[in-house]
Amino acid sequence: MRVIARAATSSLERADVMLRDLKRAGLKLTPQRIAIVRLFSGDASHPTAQDLFERLRPSFPSMSFATVYNTLDALANAGMAGLVRLPGKRGDAARFDPNRQPHHHAVCDECGAVIDIAAGSLAPSPGATKKLRRAAPGFSVRAVERIYRGSCARCSRRSSQ
Amino acid sequence: MRVIARAATSSLERADVMLRDLKRAGLKLTPQRIAIVRLFSGDASHPTAQDLFERLRPSFPSMSFATVYNTLDALANAGMAGLVRLPGKRGDAARFDPNRQPHHHAVCDECGAVIDIAAGSLAPSPGATKKLRRAAPGFSVRAVERIYRGSCARCSRRSSQ
DNA sequence: TTGCAACTTAGAATTATTCTAGCTACGCTC
DNA sequence: GAGCGTAGCTAGAATAATTCTAAGTTGCAA
Numbered sequence: 001m002r003v004i005a006r007a008a009t010s011s012l013e014r015a016d017v018m019l020r021d022l023k024r025a026g027l028k029l030t031p032q033r034i035a036i037v038r039l040f041s042g043d044a045s046h047p048t049a050q051d052l053f054e055r056l057r058p059s060f061p062s063m064s065f066a067t068v069y070n071t072l073d074a075l076a077n078a079g080m081a082g083l084v085r086l087p088g089k090r091g092d093a094a095r096f097d098p099n100r101q102p103h104h105h106a107v108c109d110e111c112g113a114v115i116d117i118a119a120g121s122l123a124p125s126p127g128a129t130k131k132l133r134r135a136a137p138g139f140s141v142r143a144v145e146r147i148y149r150g151s152c153a154r155c156s157r158r159s160s161q
Numbered sequence: 162m163r164v165i166a167r168a169a170t171s172s173l174e175r176a177d178v179m180l181r182d183l184k185r186a187g188l189k190l191t192p193q194r195i196a197i198v199r200l201f202s203g204d205a206s207h208p209t210a211q212d213l214f215e216r217l218r219p220s221f222p223s224m225s226f227a228t229v230y231n232t233l234d235a236l237a238n239a240g241m242a243g244l245v246r247l248p249g250k251r252g253d254a255a256r257f258d259p260n261r262q263p264h265h266h267a268v269c270d271e272c273g274a275v276i277d278i279a280a281g282s283l284a285p286s287p288g289a290t291k292k293l294r295r296a297a298p299g300f301s302v303r304a305v306e307r308i309y310r311g312s313c314a315r316c317s318r319r320s321s322q
Numbered sequence: 323t324t325g326c327a328a329c330t331t332a333g334a335a336t337t338a339t340t341c342t343a344g345c346t347a348c349g350c351t352c
Numbered sequence: 353g354a355g356c357g358t359a360g361c362t363a364g365a366a367t368a369a370t371t372c373t374a375a376g377t378t379g380c381a382a
Binding site for chain 4 (some may be wrong): 225227
């Protein structure tokens with residue numbers, strides 16, 4: 001039961017930590033921001049600004065789209081959110097990621113789902129650094145991101161039927 | 162001198178190969194397409210549609226933006242071009258890549274330059290597959306792309322001065 | 323409690339990309 | 353070499369994502 005207990009508290013906790021950090025970064029805690037952070041911090045689906053906007057609209061019918069972007073931008077600038085962009089078919093919007101642990105992404109070719117893949121570190125391995133030294137002399141690597149492309153469990157299952 | 166000679170012919174050669182493949186794919190060779198392919202095939206800078214459009218305008222003042230997109234789209238559909246999307250500051254457009262050998266990308270955090278890094282294959286290693294099996298059960302990997310983030314030679318030099 | 327900088331809002335502006343409709347011309351066929 | 357069908361071209365409108373602007377509002381430090 002340890003896993004479930006941890007999962008149950010982590011969403012609220014993460015929201016609180018994020019709000020505290022927002023404040024610590026000198027940003028004001030407005031009702032809109034609190035709602036955005038609460039929704040966003042527990043969402044591992046890499047939502048777009050549009051996604052969040054639509055889910056917030058019932059509670060905040062007057063909320064502006066710009067507020068969602070502004071808040072996500074503030075979170076990103078404060079290092080509390082990441083930005084993921086993946087080539088997609090059409091009209092692919094930026095996706096935001098509340099997970100600040102080092103991780104990679106697995107992307108489903110069929111449905112576009114994005115899944116976090118934990119990584120110990122994004123620091124380049126000695127091997128990668130060496131290879132780069134040959135391929136791009138003078139380039140100094142800071143981090144290596146990976147994108148695993150393929151089919152998610154659900155889509156694999158469906159297409160094999 | 163071998164390198165220079167090879168570089169000098171490869172651009173024209175690659176354009177010819179690409180044009181031949183375009184035709185083979187049942188697509189018509191119009192003057193606009195020929196110009197786009199010639200320009201694009203020898204460009205390792207991962208140009209945007211805008212880049213290409215502006216460089217073509219002097220020779221084709223009447224060319225439509227849609228033609229550039231259509232042609233790049235046709236090339237991509239025929240497997241002769243790739244699409245690269247990278248999170249950037251603002252208004253970041255899709256970048257197109259004529260290199261169809263398996264490769265990764267190194268991206269400069271400062272100037273946004275994108276450099277190809279040759280790879281033997283993009284197929285997942287057994288280690289990666291195993292790790293994924295734990296992190297995302299049921300996900301079947303087809304390819305692993307890497308993005309090396311850091312500073313290009315020019316920017317590293319400039320910022321260390 | 324007050325003051326003001328930071329925030330929110332609506333809506334316009336900008337940027338990237340796709341769509342549409344009508345004209346044009348590539349390239350197969352004879 | 354001419355005719356023809358269709359894919360392609362063009363201008364411009366439409367759509368989508370994101371940012372900007374100006375004016376009113378509010379969190380929160382003092």
